[in-house]
Amino acid sequence: MYNSLKKVNRNSIKQEIYDQVKYSLFNNELPLNEFITEVELSNLLDVSRTPVREAMNELVLEQLMIFKPRKGYKVNTFTNHEIDQIFLLRESLEIACVPFLVEVITDKHILDLQTIIEHQSIAAEKNDYYTFMLLDKEFHTYLMEIIEFKLFLKSYNVQHDLSILIGTQGLKSQGRMLDVLDEHNKILKALSTKNTDAIITSMKSHLEKSMRAFKVK
Numbered sequence: 001m002y003n004s005l006k007k008v009n010r011n012s013i014k015q016e017i018y019d020q021v022k023y024s025l026f027n028n029e030l031p032l033n034e035f036i037t038e039v040e041l042s043n044l045l046d047v048s049r050t051p052v053r054e055a056m057n058e059l060v061l062e063q064l065m066i067f068k069p070r071k072g073y074k075v076n077t078f079t080n081h082e083i084d085q086i087f088l089l090r091e092s093l094e095i096a097c098v099p100f101l102v103e104v105i106t107d108k109h110i111l112d113l114q115t116i117i118e119h120q121s122i123a124a125e126k127n128d129y130y131t132f133m134l135l136d137k138e139f140h141t142y143l144m145e146i147i148e149f150k151l152f153l154k155s156y157n158v159q160h161d162l163s164i165l166i167g168t169q170g171l172k173s174q175g176r177m178l179d180v181l182d183e184h185n186k187i188l189k190a191l192s193t194k195n196t197d198a199i200i201t202s203m204k205s206h207l208e209k210s211m212r213a214f215k216v217k
Contacts (some may be wrong), residue, residue, distance in 0.1 A: 017045060017055035025064055026164050027130040030075050037072035062158055064165055078166055080215045086162050087211040093156050094140065094203055100147040102194045109146050110192050113139060117184050124177040132177055133164045139184055166214045176213045183209065 021041075024030050038056070042049045056073050059065040065073045078086070116139045123132040137160045144153050183206040190198035 013047060014051040014054045014058075017041075017047065017051055018058055020045065021055065021059060022064070023130070025059075025075060026133060032075050032077060035068065035072040035074045040072070063162060076165065078162070083166060083211060083215055086159055086166075087207050089159050090140075090156070090163065091204065091207050093152055093159070094143070094207070095200055097143055097147055097149060097152070098196055098199050098203070100149070101143060101191065102196055102199070104147060105191055105194065109142075110188065113142060113184075113188050113191070116142065117181060117188065120177075120184070121181055124181060129177075132180075133167050136167070136180065136184075137161075137164060163210070163214070167210070176210070179209065180206075 021030075030036070038049045038052050041052045041056070045052065056065060056067070060067050060073070063076055066076050067073050116135055120132055120135045120139070123129075123135060137157075140160060141153060141156065144156060183202070186202045187199065187206060190202045
């Protein structure tokens with residue numbers, strides 16, 4: 001009797017909460033200037049407070065949320081100086097990969113990157129900012145996967161998630177999606193020729209334009 005019932009993995013509950021809140025964050029569904037408490041979140045998600053606290057603490061550690069005692073959790077926002085730092089770290093990591101990329105990138109890798117850009121184009125047509133930004137992350141992280149820079153990826157994922165958090169606002173306010181597609185295509189063209197200087201130039205230009213679009217005017 002009840003043989004099909006298994007213990008619920010508490011970590012899976014935490015992960016589901018984490019994923020749902022992160023989706024709301026990246027889709028601009030949480031008000032920027034309002035706090036939400038553990039009690040409110042546990043009621044909304046119909047779960048206990050413990051996995052909510054664990055999931056939210058993880059988002060705080062990733063700097064996607066901030067926590068204030070007696071107030072709760074709030075979406076993190078960034079100054080222009082902090083945005084400069086995020087993109088400086090991204091540029092440092094991405095440019096460092098270029099010499100290794102030109103040695104191993106293949107036609108299949110180029111086709112994979114082209115597919116990501118095509119999916120981004122579809123997302124842009126639908127004004128699907130969330131999917132567009134996730135595909136943006138996939139495009140950039142794939143370059144590190146090609147050269148198996150797993151240690152780089154751990155640091156890079158955090159920085160790119162911060163970019164996504166501020167990026168959807170930049171895309172909406174500046175109409176950046178079509179420009180990003182053009183910039184990704186220029187990076188792809190440079191990669192296909194294995195021209196190191198052209199790759200670095202196109203990457204730096206892309207990151208500089210994204211940084212300017214995301215900054216508070």
